[in-house]
Amino acid sequence: MTSDVLVVGEVPESVRTAVTGVVKALERAFNDKDPVALSEQFAERTSWSNARGLRQDDRAAIAEFSGPAMKSFLRDSYARYDIVKLLELAPGVIAVNVVQTPTDAAGEPVEGLHGATLYVISEQPDGWKIVAGQNTAVEAPAA
Template sequence: MSLGDPAEFARAFSNAFADRDPAAIAALFAEDADFLSLTGAWAEGRAAVADVLGAEMDGMLARARLVSGRTKLRAVAPGVAQVMQRFVLSGLVHPDGSDAGRIGAVLSALLRETAAGWEVVAAQFTAEG
């Protein structure tokens, strides 16, 4: 699924996360994209993005909720943009199932424009602090 505008990425990511739909998140990525997940897993390719996010949503992110904060969009070059989105994640789960509390996180994504629209070529979801 390509986006009509790079500014749509953060909301599309948030909505798919809320729906617990790793395939919908992965659809925002290019077929050969790279993604560094919140747990430090490096996914290479759209299918791997879906797999990594699916595993995280079955694990530490099983009860997680995102609250969006500040968004920053930067045009890097014609047809290339960076989106940075701040989130607060609550409901994180330890491996033993106990509550891990909440954290601040930043999602940084590099997008490129294609004939079909905008897609993520590389992204990193990182805990703050």
């Protein structure tokens, strides 16, 4: 995590590290086209709306949707996920704003839609997991 991250509230360093780990694991899973690893970053009970506006309401639904998507329209899509804000909502519950930048397979930025994503990540019995989120596709920011 870089020092550019706006942190609002009491977010201990150990929590920052855990939450960043979830976001980076999600990025790796997306870029590796691994729907199981991607879904494992979500809580069993979750609410996720993807960039197409489709909602999945549990970990299994996310894996079920992601597998075919990663083999078809997302096959050649890669991204870098950068955390820009952490907001403590309650102890053990963090809102995380992420900017997604499209990249090529080597991680170099390319033209394309960006993502403005909000994750709500909370401590679960099996670790820190995304419990709710929304991904919004946006035009590239002006230079």
